[in-house]
């Protein structure tokens with residue numbers, strides 16, 4: 001029986017909590033390929049969504065994922081197939097890893113994205129979408145989502161859209177005629193409280209929120225790679241962020257995730273071995289070129305083309321070292337989420353300061369994957 005007393009947990013004098021990170025883990029190219037082949041060969045499910053979510057051994061339901069709060073799902077469509085339309089309040093980053101296809105998304109207008117291998121796209125929350133395999137081979141993607149976080153919050157909302165639903169061009173509708181137009185944030189009371197910036201505002205501010213348009217965006221690899229170093233020593237950037245302006249200062253490809261493309265051409269210099277760095281955001285690396293190894297909290301993980309790694313669990317020291325063939329990788333981190341929560345804590349030098357990025361002066365000097373500023 002629930003009593004008032006057994007709802008109380010006495011934490012008087014408790015020690016400061018410490019992060020309890022999951023261990024790093026690698027899913028190999030062979031394992032991903034085998035799962036793509038298995039999904040492709042299985043009977044098509046009724047909703048057309050052939051998919052396997054990769055679940056870390058430390059994951060606990062609700063919210064099974066590859067990292068706490070982040071899922072990576074292998075999604076497959078055979079030639080000619082399409083998924084049933086749906087929308088959800090999770091958002092996605094899609095990376096093409098085999099074949100090609102089309103993503104149709106209902107935003108303000110219809111967005112049609114033809115996703116080739118190593119192209120990246122985002123799907124904003126609550127915009128209907130359909131995937132179609134428009135090619136003649138199996139289409140496989142890595143689909144990153146914040147669904148596990150929403151599941152932990154018991155707040156993952158999703159709905160199937162009617163059969164035959166297609167995104168269509170919208171016409172601007174009138175504002176609701178139910179509520180008097182007077183009750184908007186523009187006319188609501190808004191009073192200064194004291195002199196330090198505190199305010200007292202009408203409830204309209206909570207429910208008539210400034211809209212920031214959120215679009216499905218496409219970063220074709222053919223275009224992205226032109227802005228990255230081409231040959232060793234050419235001075236080109238070796239890491240760049242795929243930026244979605246809807247995320248503003250949080251620098252994401254979605255409101256949860258940053259995505260970076262790293263490319264170090266063959267023959268690029270190799271990093272001297274040393275200490276790593278750590279941060280509260282988790283990093284997931286998909287390696288598409290080269291090979292090398294990561295030192296993560298005293299554990300060495302080797303990697304090569306096609307491997308997917310939880311390469312930086314929250315607050316575990318890590319450093320990455322590529323071989324002579326260079327490196328190509330997409331990194332996804334839940335960095336924008338942490339900026340929004342003021343929880344992006346970063347320690348660049350193991351004997352250096354612990355910084356809260358976004359709330360105080362940040363880390364300067366980076367232009368490559370920890371080649372400078374480290």
Ligand SMILES: [Fe+2]
Pocket residue numbers: 277278279283312318
């Ligand atoms: Fe890192």
